[in-house]
Amino acid sequence: MIAFAIGLSIFLLLVILFLLFRIGTLASIFRGSSERAAGTTKTSNRVNSTLMLLFLILGGAAFIWSFSASWDDMNQPIASVHGEWTDSLFWTTMIIIGIVFVITQVLLFFYAYRYQHRDDKRAYYYPHNNKLEIVWTMIPAIVMALLVFGGWKTWTKITSASPENAEVIEVMGKQFNWMIRYPGADGKLGVAKYTLIDAVNEFGIDFSDKNSMDDFTALELHVPKGKPVLFKIRARDVIHSVFMPQFRLKMDAVPGMPTKFWFVPTKTTEEMRTETGNPDFIYELACTEVCGRGHFAMRMVVVVDEPEDYEKWKAEQKPFVEQNPDLLAKFSDGAKKQLALEKRAEGKAEEVKTAL
Amino acid sequence: MASTDLSINTDVHHAHEEHEEHHHQNFFEKYIFSQDHKVIAKQFLFMGIMWAFIGGFLSILFRMQLGWPEATYTFLEPILGGWVTNGKIDPEFYLAMVTMHGTIMIFFVLTAGLSGTFANFLIPLQIGARDMASGFMNMLSFWIFFLASIIMLSSLFIETGPAAGGWTVYPPLSALPQAIKGSGTGMTLWLISMALFIVSQLLAGINYITTVINLRTRGMSMTKLPLTIWALLLTAILGVLSFPVLFSAALLLIFDRSFGTSFFLSDIYIAGEALAHSGGTPILFQHLFWFLGHPEVYIVILPAFGIVSEVIATNSRKPIFGYRAMIGSLLGISVLSFVVWAHHMFVTGMNPFLGSVFMFLTLIIAVPSAVKVFNWLATLWRGNIRFTTAMLFAVGFVSLFISGGLTGIILGNSALDIQLHDTYFVVAHFHLVMGAAAFFGMFTGVYHWFPKMFGRMMDEKLGAVHFWMTFIAVYLVFMPMHYIGIAGFPRRYYAWTGFESFNTFTDLNTFISLAAIIGFSAQFIFLFNFIYSILRGRRATENPWHSNTLEWTTPVLPGHGNWPGPLPTVYRWPYDYSKPGAPEDYIPQTVPFSQTQSSNMPQERDLE
Numbered sequence: 001m002i003a004f005a006i007g008l009s010i011f012l013l014l015v016i017l018f019l020l021f022r023i024g025t026l027a028s029i030f031r032g033s034s035e036r037a038a039g040t041t042k043t044s045n046r047v048n049s050t051l052m053l054l055f056l057i058l059g060g061a062a063f064i065w066s067f068s069a070s071w072d073d074m075n076q077p078i079a080s081v082h083g084e085w086t087d088s089l090f091w092t093t094m095i096i097i098g099i100v101f102v103i104t105q106v107l108l109f110f111y112a113y114r115y116q117h118r119d120d121k122r123a124y125y126y127p128h129n130n131k132l133e134i135v136w137t138m139i140p141a142i143v144m145a146l147l148v149f150g151g152w153k154t155w156t157k158i159t160s161a162s163p164e165n166a167e168v169i170e171v172m173g174k175q176f177n178w179m180i181r182y183p184g185a186d187g188k189l190g191v192a193k194y195t196l197i198d199a200v201n202e203f204g205i206d207f208s209d210k211n212s213m214d215d216f217t218a219l220e221l222h223v224p225k226g227k228p229v230l231f232k233i234r235a236r237d238v239i240h241s242v243f244m245p246q247f248r249l250k251m252d253a254v255p256g257m258p259t260k261f262w263f264v265p266t267k268t269t270e271e272m273r274t275e276t277g278n279p280d281f282i283y284e285l286a287c288t289e290v291c292g293r294g295h296f297a298m299r300m301v302v303v304v305d306e307p308e309d310y311e312k313w314k315a316e317q318k319p320f321v322e323q324n325p326d327l328l329a330k331f332s333d334g335a336k337k338q339l340a341l342e343k344r345a346e347g348k349a350e351e352v353k354t355a356l
Numbered sequence: 357m358a359s360t361d362l363s364i365n366t367d368v369h370h371a372h373e374e375h376e377e378h379h380h381q382n383f384f385e386k387y388i389f390s391q392d393h394k395v396i397a398k399q400f401l402f403m404g405i406m407w408a409f410i411g412g413f414l415s416i417l418f419r420m421q422l423g424w425p426e427a428t429y430t431f432l433e434p435i436l437g438g439w440v441t442n443g444k445i446d447p448e449f450y451l452a453m454v455t456m457h458g459t460i461m462i463f464f465v466l467t468a469g470l471s472g473t474f475a476n477f478l479i480p481l482q483i484g485a486r487d488m489a490s491g492f493m494n495m496l497s498f499w500i501f502f503l504a505s506i507i508m509l510s511s512l513f514i515e516t517g518p519a520a521g522g523w524t525v526y527p528p529l530s531a532l533p534q535a536i537k538g539s540g541t542g543m544t545l546w547l548i549s550m551a552l553f554i555v556s557q558l559l560a561g562i563n564y565i566t567t568v569i570n571l572r573t574r575g576m577s578m579t580k581l582p583l584t585i586w587a588l589l590l591t592a593i594l595g596v597l598s599f600p601v602l603f604s605a606a607l608l609l610i611f612d613r614s615f616g617t618s619f620f621l622s623d624i625y626i627a628g629e630a631l632a633h634s635g636g637t638p639i640l641f642q643h644l645f646w647f648l649g650h651p652e653v654y655i656v657i658l659p660a661f662g663i664v665s666e667v668i669a670t671n672s673r674k675p676i677f678g679y680r681a682m683i684g685s686l687l688g689i690s691v692l693s694f695v696v697w698a699h700h701m702f703v704t705g706m707n708p709f710l711g712s713v714f715m716f717l718t719l720i721i722a723v724p725s726a727v728k729v730f731n732w733l734a735t736l737w738r739g740n741i742r743f744t745t746a747m748l749f750a751v752g753f754v755s756l757f758i759s760g761g762l763t764g765i766i767l768g769n770s771a772l773d774i775q776l777h778d779t780y781f782v783v784a785h786f787h788l789v790m791g792a793a794a795f796f797g798m799f800t801g802v803y804h805w806f807p808k809m810f811g812r813m814m815d816e817k818l819g820a821v822h823f824w825m826t827f828i829a830v831y832l833v834f835m836p837m838h839y840i841g842i843a844g845f846p847r848r849y850y851a852w853t854g855f856e857s858f859n860t861f862t863d864l865n866t867f868i869s870l871a872a873i874i875g876f877s878a879q880f881i882f883l884f885n886f887i888y889s890i891l892r893g894r895r896a897t898e899n900p901w902h903s904n905t906l907e908w909t910t911p912v913l914p915g916h917g918n919w920p921g922p923l924p925t926v927y928r929w930p931y932d933y934s935k936p937g938a939p940e941d942y943i944p945q946t947v948p949f950s951q952t953q954s955s956n957m958p959q960e961r962d963l964e
Contacts, residue, residue: 025817037901037902040742044743055828057827059847066835066839073839073843074839075843076843077842083775086771086772095761095764096765100762105759108758111733115740116741122740123413124675124676125934125936127675129677135680136726136730140723147769155711155712155770156708158771194625195625195630209889218545232463236623237624241778245570245858248774250775255623257637277737286846286855290451292536293447293448295849296849296851296852296854307582333821338638342904353514
């Protein structure tokens with residue numbers, strides 16, 4: 001019944017709109033405005049050009065208001081050294097393009113209003129002016145050169161080689177969560193192979209490698225404040241992307257092609273809680289490359305500790321092997337199986353060759 | 357000179373053919389398998405409009421999810437069936453809708469619908485040719501596109517759903533059905549459809565280029581071409597050079613999916629097993645994809661540049677300012693569009709040095725783009741502007757192009773792209789600069805050339821209502837998206853509520869969705885105006901906008917062959933509006949200088 005009523009009222013509304021449209025058409029024929037060349041009728045020109053000016057003024061006001069109202073929400077707090085650089089570069093660029101934005105939009109809508117059609121007027125025949133063209137080619141070129149220079153300097157600093165003493169942490173993306181591995185006391189991550197992955201050994205760590213003996217995993221990503229941290233990033237199924245918004249950090253996790261990103265955290269979680277006045281504040285790691293059904297839920301909590309707390313936390317963690325002792329035993333004959341598997345694959349390759 | 361001879365010869369030939377064919381052309385030859393460029397243009401236009409409504413509807417569906425993430429959508433069950441469970445839209449189907457929205461809008465609407473319509477309609481009419489160089493290839497191009505459309509459309513209805521890995525179809529996600537359901541049959545159909553689509557684009561593009569180079573009428577030198585033709589020519593060249601690269605990427609992806617090769621796959625463990633693929637790299641696909649993908653955004657926007665330049669000059673009653681600078685900037689943009697593709701890949705782990713190079717090249721594009729904007733503004737300055745609906749949309753286009761283009765300067769900067777890559781800032785940027793702007797270019801073209809297409813006028817009042825609703829809605833949708841993007845909200849998220857960092861802006865997202873629904877509804881005004889005017893619109897005159905270009909010298913409804921008598925001869929450039937000393941404020945290209953002695957410039961005296 002309700003559906004019928006809604007349907008009926010929509011239908012009636014459409015009928016009314018259609019009638020209004022017909023009346024409008026007939027009225028314009030009666031007034032003779034349809035005899036004039038399109039776009040030269042007084043009212044429609046005046047209405048449209050005034051609307052252009054109104055759009056500029058009201059739209060500009062709405063933009064300024066909404067921008068300032070959203071200011072606090074749109075600025076994620078900054079928690080890394082390079083974040084300060086990119087943010088200042090971002091807002092500098094925003095000011096430059098903002099100036100161009102205002103000038104061009106104002107001219108566009110103002111000209112549209114100012115030079116609306118009048119019967120007694122003739123447009124000014126002005127086909128070209130090479131001097132003007134050169135001026136407004138050179139100005140953007142110079143501005144662009146400055147922006148490229150600023151961007152290039154910042155980019156090179158961010159992507160430069162990580163310091164020797166950086167804390168190495170492996171971040172691996174999989175459908176649909178992040179996994180992290182710390183190198184343990186020796187500071188070296190053990191070798192990992194995707195062929196070794198199983199339900200327990202989700203990283204595919206090769207436990208015949210000595211370096212892997214003290215590697216440990218964690219459910220929260222802890223990093224020390226004020227020390228360089230190097231993420232070694234990989235993915236084991238599809239492409240993911242490591243994104244930590246407060247750290248201005250993003251790098252794709254690509255299967256078969258390890259990537260990296262290093263940064264220096266500047267504020268502990270606690271400090272950020274007092275700074276933002278939000279006692280529940282937490283840093284987060286999100287995925288920004290579409291990876292399937294659970295893309296929007298690939299979340300990991302990031303904790304920035306004071307360096308001493310970080311060391312304490314690290315010391316508390318148990319190596320992965322210790323937590324899964326049967327893995328090691330399984331591993332020694334697992335390595336043999338692996339060898340057999342590889343042999344079989346070679347055999348297959350041979351077959352293909354002969355078939356060809 | 358060879359070109360003129362050729363066109364004269366084809367003239368005679370055509371006139372003869374036309375006479376014979378007149379009696380034999382049945383309904384199918386005339387309207388379905390037509391080789392007439394005007395009919396093919398309309399076919400592309402109708403298909404484009406149909407696709408635009410489908411693509412727009414998909415965006416409304418996923419905007420509803422984003423605007424009201426807590427709501428239940430049981431009322432959508434009749435259309436979405438199993439994709440809605442307990443009133444919740446399936447997250448994989450959400451991704452499928454996002455993917456299909458992108459694919460449909462970029463390829464089927466703004467590539468085929470926009471250049472398909474206007475290149476076909478305008479090239480022969482504005483250069484003074486009877487038809488395309490090859491009418492048959494032209495027809496083939498449409499029908500292959502039609503086939504591609506049917507395949508793409510059918511993928512929406514299969515059980516595992518259409519492709520769902522984003523319109524960029526990055527492998528491994530798009531290569532492995534284990535990773536997402538849409539990468540099964542849906543992705544196969546996507547690849548087949550796109551392969552056919554590319555064939556259609558190549559057939560069309562080669563035809564456009566040949567026609568513009570060879571079939572220009574007497575006197576129509578390259579420097580007398582309207583800017584629309586320059587833009588459409590360069591669009592076709594970009595397409596012919598870049599689409600084959602996408603074809604190769606699609607082909608290699610087909611091999612990886614179906615024949616066990618490893619071009620893009622390596623070291624993958626998924627669904628409980630390690631795959632045998634080894635040695636490939638997913639980044640290779642991204643390079644191949646964006647080598648098309650970036651020129652593609654210019655394929656979308658260049659025709660709009662041309663259309664808007666033409667309409668702004670006509671309705672400001674002024675010559676386009678800096679005609680040669682406009683051509684130069686078109687050329688500059690076209691060349692540069694081939695060397696900037698990796699700015700989509702700054703954070704893929706690509707060598708940082710390459711990142712610097714691509715940042716440099718990308719930001720250079722801002723220069724010719726800025727020149728274009730300044731020239732449009734200079735064209736409006738001291739004009740006598742007629743606000744036809746086409747002109748409203750042209751002004752709207754310039755505004756949107758500025759708003760969206762400027763943020764490109766930020767995203768092209770690799771250091772800034774670290775934070776903004778794959779966030780709503782990118783979504784806002786490209787929707788303004790190539791989505792909405794190209795749509796505005798398309799509307800400009802439809803409203804402007806409708807009288808020549810259908811012999812009737814569209815209703816100007818409805819047009820103005822359509823414009824203002826659309827224009828305001830576009831800004832209300834995409835301006836706030838910048839704020840959300842600066843806050844780092846990632847793209848292609850089914851919901852942000854799971855993150856502490858992204859739990860703000862819920863009201864703003866609802867607002868955006870509402871604005872999107874209003875904007876989409878406004879398109880039905882256009883649809884009504886379009887269909888009603890085809891059937892019952894006011895009859896048009898030959899040259900309703902008092903325009904200079906050649907198409908307006910044809911009869912109200914040009915027949916097969918376009919001009920009943922001999923082809924027109926061109927004496928002047930297309931922008932002699934409001935020339936001092938001329939009685940009217942426009943002088944068509946076909947008027948010789950000998951007839952306009954009162955208005956000739958000193959350098960034109962020799963041509964009298």
